[in-house]
Amino acid sequence: MPIENGGISVMSVGRTSGSFNRVQEGNAENKLSFSSERFDRIGESIYIYGKFDFNMSRQFERSWSDVLETYNSDPYIYGSSLKGKYDYQKFNLFAKIATKEIKRFTFGTQISYTVSDFSRLKDPRSRDCLADYSIIPSTTYRLNKTQIIGLNLKYRHRKEKTPSVMTVQTDPNMKYYTYTGMENVEGKTGGYSSFKREFVNDIFGIGFDYNFRSGKLNSLNSITFDSEKENIWGTNKQSPGNYKEKVYAFSSYNTYKSEKALHSLEINAKISDGKANEFRQELISKTDTATGITSQYWNTLFIYKGRYTVSMNNILAHYRRYSLKNENKYNSYIGAMAQYSSFNNQYNLPVSSLKVSNLSGGIEGGIKLLGIKSHSLWFESQASYMHVLNAEMSLSNSSSDYAKQVLIPDMEYYNSSCVRANASLQYVFPLKFKSSNNTGYIKLWGENTWAKSSREKRSIFLSIGIYTD
Numbered sequence: 001m002p003i004e005n006g007g008i009s010v011m012s013v014g015r016t017s018g019s020f021n022r023v024q025e026g027n028a029e030n031k032l033s034f035s036s037e038r039f040d041r042i043g044e045s046i047y048i049y050g051k052f053d054f055n056m057s058r059q060f061e062r063s064w065s066d067v068l069e070t071y072n073s074d075p076y077i078y079g080s081s082l083k084g085k086y087d088y089q090k091f092n093l094f095a096k097i098a099t100k101e102i103k104r105f106t107f108g109t110q111i112s113y114t115v116s117d118f119s120r121l122k123d124p125r126s127r128d129c130l131a132d133y134s135i136i137p138s139t140t141y142r143l144n145k146t147q148i149i150g151l152n153l154k155y156r157h158r159k160e161k162t163p164s165v166m167t168v169q170t171d172p173n174m175k176y177y178t179y180t181g182m183e184n185v186e187g188k189t190g191g192y193s194s195f196k197r198e199f200v201n202d203i204f205g206i207g208f209d210y211n212f213r214s215g216k217l218n219s220l221n222s223i224t225f226d227s228e229k230e231n232i233w234g235t236n237k238q239s240p241g242n243y244k245e246k247v248y249a250f251s252s253y254n255t256y257k258s259e260k261a262l263h264s265l266e267i268n269a270k271i272s273d274g275k276a277n278e279f280r281q282e283l284i285s286k287t288d289t290a291t292g293i294t295s296q297y298w299n300t301l302f303i304y305k306g307r308y309t310v311s312m313n314n315i316l317a318h319y320r321r322y323s324l325k326n327e328n329k330y331n332s333y334i335g336a337m338a339q340y341s342s343f344n345n346q347y348n349l350p351v352s353s354l355k356v357s358n359l360s361g362g363i364e365g366g367i368k369l370l371g372i373k374s375h376s377l378w379f380e381s382q383a384s385y386m387h388v389l390n391a392e393m394s395l396s397n398s399s400s401d402y403a404k405q406v407l408i409p410d411m412e413y414y415n416s417s418c419v420r421a422n423a424s425l426q427y428v429f430p431l432k433f434k435s436s437n438n439t440g441y442i443k444l445w446g447e448n449t450w451a452k453s454s455r456e457k458r459s460i461f462l463s464i465g466i467y468t469d
């Protein structure tokens with residue numbers, strides 16, 4: 001079917017705050033974002049899509065984590081127990097190119113490149129830098145008029161680095177902490193002075209797609225598998241260990257179009273299994289007798305295989321019914337969703353674990369309140385309830401600083417079932433620039449989460465966007 005050229009640019013500003021959060025997340029965040037994306041066709045046989053994203057934010061009262069990925073991942077992270085502000089900036093470039101069908105085949109490639117900076121603004125001052133890029137070549141083959149199969153391969157390289165940690169003032173009692181999983185942390189007084197660390201991650205993946213189209217039914221189903229290995233390096237290539245993870249995922253996107261409605265059903269499932277090997281190392285120094293130069297390196301004496309493990313499961317089902325005003329436009333929709341998620345973090349020898357699972361369900365709806373020529377006013381809302389099925393923690397050492405200040409306080413968060421509701425109002429209007437006819441919009445969005453013990457979280461965002469031909 002024909003695909004029209006077009007693009008959209010959006011700028012958003014907002015704030016999230018409240019008491020329903022974990023210690024390492026902070027209690028508030030101001031955000032600003034800009035994105036611009038466009039689809040174009042080159043000639044009769046090449047399709048291209050490009051997107052640029054810029055995000056910046058400031059987090060408040062955050063502590064115990066100076067890295068981007070804090071939860072359910074590599075345990076060898078680090079941070080300060082002192083609460084402070086953090087600034088975050090991220091740039092992302094994303095592109096796709098694909099061919100029109102050539103003798104039943106199509107070919108395409110997806111490329112993305114991301115850089116970010118995450119800086120702590122209070123002593124001890126860390127600066128975490130990220131470079132992340134990926135390439136996904138793919139092909140499809142049309143079996144017949146109703147069925148298409150696809151294959152894609154994936155390579156992703158991710159490098160996150162903290163080259164140094166600095167201080168403006170001198171505090172002889174200031175500690176810096178490094179972690180190995182659960183409550184097992186090491187806090188060194190002045191440990192920030194010579195600290196540096198980097199995470200180097202390589203991810204390989206494969207995916208299979210199946211698309212079925214027949215009359216009013218369209219179904220796209222995908223199965224993917226990713227395997228990753230992350231090495232962690234410090235001074236002189238010292239390493240506390242490495243982390244390996246396997247991710248299995250399934251997705252199904254289905255639409256059915258009747259005379260008066262469009263029905264959509266989305267199903268996603270994801271299983272992740274990770275394990276960290278912990279190293280015991282010694283520093284070896286060697287002096288060249290001829291030159292007098294001393295060199296140093298770390299020698300691995302012993303490897304604790306699978307000393308820390310992470311498992312995650314997530315299943316989501318989302319249904320929507322769009323009421324069609326005419327063949328391709330709708331003026332309202334209703335929907336429902338259900339989700340199950342769980343994770344299990346375990347440190348072995350001695351055994352400590354954190355297990356959490358929950359079940360969520362919700363409803364949603366949207367309606368066009370006003371439609372006059374090219375002007376329209378939309379209202380959308382969603383309400384959901386998350387029920388905690390299980391939240392339990394077992395610690396071999398509950399007296400450590402990390403256990404008392406992070407893990408034990410976080411259990412109130414994990415044990416809290418909550419109600420979440422959001423609503424948005426969007427005004428769409430025409431924009432004319434010389435000979436081009438574009439469309440602009442202004443959108444106000446707000447969300448509130450209520451949990452037990454009067455804990456809550458509030459978010460509000462304002463977005464301005466423009467659709468271009």
